[in-house]
Amino acid sequence: MPVKAKRYLLIALAAFLVLAVTLGPAGIGVLVAQRTSERGEYARLGERADYALKRADVVASSLYSALQQLAQWQGERCTPAHIDALRKLALENRFVEDAGVYGDDGRWLCSSLSGAVPRNAPSIPAPDWRGVHGVVGWFQIPHLFNVSRPSLVLGYDHFYIEADPASLVDAIDDYNHGMGVFVTDPPHLIAWNTVANPKRLQEALLHDGVVPGSDRFYVIRRSHVLPIAVVVSEPRQQLLIVWRNSVWGWLTASLAIGGVLAWLIIRLFRSRLSLDGELKQAIRRDEIQVVYQPIVDLETRQCVGAEALARWRMHGSTVSPDVFIAAAEHSGLIQALTDRVLERVLRDLAGFLSDHRDFYVSINVSAADLTSRRFLDVLTRRVAQAHIEPSQIRIEATERGFIDADAARIVLQGFREAGHPIYIDDFGTGYSSLSYLQTLPVDALKIDKSFVDTIGYEAVSSSVAPHIIEMAHTLGLGIVAEGVEREDQAQYLAERGARYGQGWLFSRAVPADGLKLFVDGPSVPASATEQSTRRGRRGKARNGRHPEAQSSGQSRA
Numbered sequence: 001m002p003v004k005a006k007r008y009l010l011i012a013l014a015a016f017l018v019l020a021v022t023l024g025p026a027g028i029g030v031l032v033a034q035r036t037s038e039r040g041e042y043a044r045l046g047e048r049a050d051y052a053l054k055r056a057d058v059v060a061s062s063l064y065s066a067l068q069q070l071a072q073w074q075g076e077r078c079t080p081a082h083i084d085a086l087r088k089l090a091l092e093n094r095f096v097e098d099a100g101v102y103g104d105d106g107r108w109l110c111s112s113l114s115g116a117v118p119r120n121a122p123s124i125p126a127p128d129w130r131g132v133h134g135v136v137g138w139f140q141i142p143h144l145f146n147v148s149r150p151s152l153v154l155g156y157d158h159f160y161i162e163a164d165p166a167s168l169v170d171a172i173d174d175y176n177h178g179m180g181v182f183v184t185d186p187p188h189l190i191a192w193n194t195v196a197n198p199k200r201l202q203e204a205l206l207h208d209g210v211v212p213g214s215d216r217f218y219v220i221r222r223s224h225v226l227p228i229a230v231v232v233s234e235p236r237q238q239l240l241i242v243w244r245n246s247v248w249g250w251l252t253a254s255l256a257i258g259g260v261l262a263w264l265i266i267r268l269f270r271s272r273l274s275l276d277g278e279l280k281q282a283i284r285r286d287e288i289q290v291v292y293q294p295i296v297d298l299e300t301r302q303c304v305g306a307e308a309l310a311r312w313r314m315h316g317s318t319v320s321p322d323v324f325i326a327a328a329e330h331s332g333l334i335q336a337l338t339d340r341v342l343e344r345v346l347r348d349l350a351g352f353l354s355d356h357r358d359f360y361v362s363i364n365v366s367a368a369d370l371t372s373r374r375f376l377d378v379l380t381r382r383v384a385q386a387h388i389e390p391s392q393i394r395i396e397a398t399e400r401g402f403i404d405a406d407a408a409r410i411v412l413q414g415f416r417e418a419g420h421p422i423y424i425d426d427f428g429t430g431y432s433s434l435s436y437l438q439t440l441p442v443d444a445l446k447i448d449k450s451f452v453d454t455i456g457y458e459a460v461s462s463s464v465a466p467h468i469i470e471m472a473h474t475l476g477l478g479i480v481a482e483g484v485e486r487e488d489q490a491q492y493l494a495e496r497g498a499r500y501g502q503g504w505l506f507s508r509a510v511p512a513d514g515l516k517l518f519v520d521g522p523s524v525p526a527s528a529t530e531q532s533t534r535r536g537r538r539g540k541a542r543n544g545r546h547p548e549a550q551s552s553g554q555s556r557a
Contacts (some may be wrong), residue, residue, distance in 0.1 A: 030462065041238065043221045047263035049232040053221040055171035057183045060226045062095045063163055068137070070099060070159035077101050077158075078110035086112035092160075098162040098314055102155070111318045129188045131227060131352065139190045141167065152190060160237060177231040178216065180205075185227045202233045276331040278314055279324055283336050288312055290344040291509035292361065294518055295480060295502045298494040305360040305394070307502060308345050309509050310337065331401055334366040339378060345393075348512035350386040359519065362394040364425060370397055370408040380418055390419030396446070398425045413441045423480065428468060437475055445472050447498070449483025455492050469496050 029255035069089055076100055077081060086099045090112040100111030105125040110116050138153040152165040168181040168191040179197030182189050182205055192198055203211045204218035209231075211218060216233040223229065291307035301501055312319045328334040345361050353359060369375035383390055395415050401409045413423050421443040428448055437445075451464045465481070474477050481493045484503030493501060507518055 004358065009525040016203065017050070023072070041234070042217070042219060045217075045232055045234050046221075048177060049219045049221040049230055052169070052179055052181075052232055053223060053228075056168050056228055056230055057223050057225060058096050059163070059168050060095055060223075062230050064135075065092045066161045067098050067154060067156045070161070071157050073159075078116055083110055083112065083115050086110070093161075095167050096161050096162050097151075098165060100160055100162075102158055102160060104158070114272030124153075124155075129183055129186070129190075130244045131183065136184055137188070137190065138306065139188065142395075155411065161184040166193075169193045172232065176235060176238060180231045182229045183227055184229055187229070191540070196233065200233070204231050205229060206485060210508070216430075231466070234271070249357055262329060274294060275314075275319075275324070275327050276333070277329055279312070279331070279333055279337075282312055282314070283333060283340050286340065286344075288337065288340045288344065289511075290341055290348065291511055292349075292515040293502050293509040294507045294515065295362075296499055296506045298481075298490055298499060298501050299482075301506070303506075304500065306364065306515055307362050307396075307509075308341055308364075310341050329366065329368075334370075335368055338363070338366055338375060340371060340391075340544060342379065346382055346386045346388075350388060352512075352516055353386070353388045353392045356519070357392070358396050362393045362396050364396045366396070367398070370402070370411050371404055371408075373411060373414055376411065376414050376418060379415075391421060394423065396422045396423050396425040399427065402440065403435060405440070416441045416443075423478075428464060428480075437471075437477070442477060446478060446480045446482055447493075449503075452481050452493070452503075453485075454487055455489045457487070465493065465498075466496050469493075469498050473497055 026290065048553075068088060071088075073082060073085065082101075090096045090099045098111050098113045100113075101108055101109045102118075104124070104125050107120045108117045108124060125138070125141070128141075129137040131137070134156055138151075138155070139227075141153060142152040150165060152163045152168070153160050155161075167412060169179045170193075175195060178193060178201070180189055180192035180196050180198065180201035182201075183315045187202075187205055189198055189202055192201060193351045200211055200214055201217070201218075202212075205220060209218040209220050215237070216235050218231055218233045221230045221232075231537040240343045243255065287312040290309055293307050293309060295305040295307060296303050310321060310325070312321075312324050325334070325337075328337045340365055345363065349361060353361070365375055367551045380390075383393055395412075397408070397412065413473060415422055422441060423444040423446055424437075424442055425446050426448040427445040445468060446466050447468050451468070469479055479498040479500065481489075481498050482503065484493070484501040484505045485488050488506060489503075490501060490505060510518060
């Protein structure tokens with residue numbers, strides 16, 4: 001997949017994830033609020049149903065107890081003494097409105113309210129319900145005395161008691177909650193309040209509270225003592241009101257969580273898509289390329305070494321080394337970048353260096369690796385694995401790496417003891433002083449291009465290069481001149497004792513294959529993208545003392 005396409009895919013993925021973590025928690029919050037509200041409202045309705053069942057249990061138990069007392073009468077029925085007993089029972093039981101006796105044919109014989117009933121009195125109809133143990137019931141039948149409200153009548157062994165059905169459902173009296181009381185075995189609705197729909201209550205009892213198409217939801221409670229059950233209902237609109245009251249809290253919390261997650265994702269992808277993030281991925285994927293700028297003997301124009309320069313193309317465009325090297329230093333990636341450059345150098349040139357024992361490659365070492373032995377340990381291990389001489393990998397350290405001079409001195413000494421010559425890169429542009437040069441274990445100086453450029457011109461800095469050369473000779477240090485682009489510069493430097501140079505006069509930076517041809521072959525192929533068109537003479541590396549050449553975990557343009 002093309003790099004730009006990957007970038008667009010990452011951006012699209014980031015946008016999708018931000019949208020998902022923003023709206024996802026909000027949707028979850030709404031769903032959680034709905035479920036929480038529903039559970040909470042069911043729990044509250046369940047509490048009402050529990051209370052209603054307790055009330056129905058009390059009433060039903062009282063009525064069953066009254067029937068049992070009636071059945072205990074041992075004397076003749078409907079006598080004055082018996083009628084007195086019936087009246088006493090009705091007075092003592094607050095839920096019993098009338099108690100009496102009926103015959104085998106269903107004819108009404110006597111009651112606590114009317115005493116002995118005339119022979120032309122109405123007959124009691126067939127029972128609506130027959131329960132276990134011989135108990136029967138008449139539900140919502142006209143009152144025996146033609147009272148307008150319906151009655152609840154329970155019978156046993158030709159005795160009956162009459163009660164007001166409202167006494168079973170008066171535990172819930174608000175206009176929102178419907179309630180019904182059933183006898184079970186078999187189920188039959190015996191009482192309900194004015195809010196309830198009897199048909200819906202029966203469906204709810206038969207289907208465990210599920211009533212398709214109903215605008216109410218239902219809770220069922222069954223008695224563990226008596227064969228009765230209670231069904232309580234509430235409008236679904238009430239659930240919506242409760243949900244609306246709670247959803248804002250859940251929604252606010254969810255959006256806050258989503259906002260934090262979105263911020264983290266944006267930060268992650270910004271880091272991934274930023275220069276630092278792209279560079280980190282490029283290092284991890286081994287996308288950092290290395291080119292080599294030849295270093296030549298100014299007198300013989302023979303190539304004796306090369307400086308390794310890091311190059312990076314991001315999304316098809318070349319990133320300036322000044323930019324990505326600074327980014328690597330700022331983001332703490334410079335050491336990983338230096339390791340990649342070393343790895344690439346040995347991959348490109350290990351065989352070539354093994355065949356050309358007098359040829360070397362220089363690699364820049366960051367200030368971070370001048371305060372510890374980390375890179376020295378890596379370099380020692382990799383050089384041994386490549387079967388090349390330690391002196392063929394040379395170390396360049398910029399002057400800003402000597403801010404902690406004491407630490408740098410110890411580390412540089414370690415490089416030298418391991419066989420790696422040390423050079424100060426871009427000399428004269430940093431913090432070095434003569435005292436540093438006298439105390440640091442250094443082998444050569446590299447004259448910065450800015451001083452070489454002024455050679456042949458009437459400029460204040462035109463005399464800096466000769467002074468650096470003279471100082472290096474006094475201290476017994478080698479010299480490499482950077483940025484040599486004109487023949488007169490090369491001659492001027494050679495005449496004043498600068499032995500080695502690099503620059504476009506000889507060659508631009510070339511890939512590894514181009515470097516090999518530059519050293520061994522008659523010409524550099526045209527495909528070498530960074531090869532100079534203004535080359536000087538080239539040839540095989542000659543035996544002799546080589547200056548320490550610049551290296552690059554960092555790279556210079």
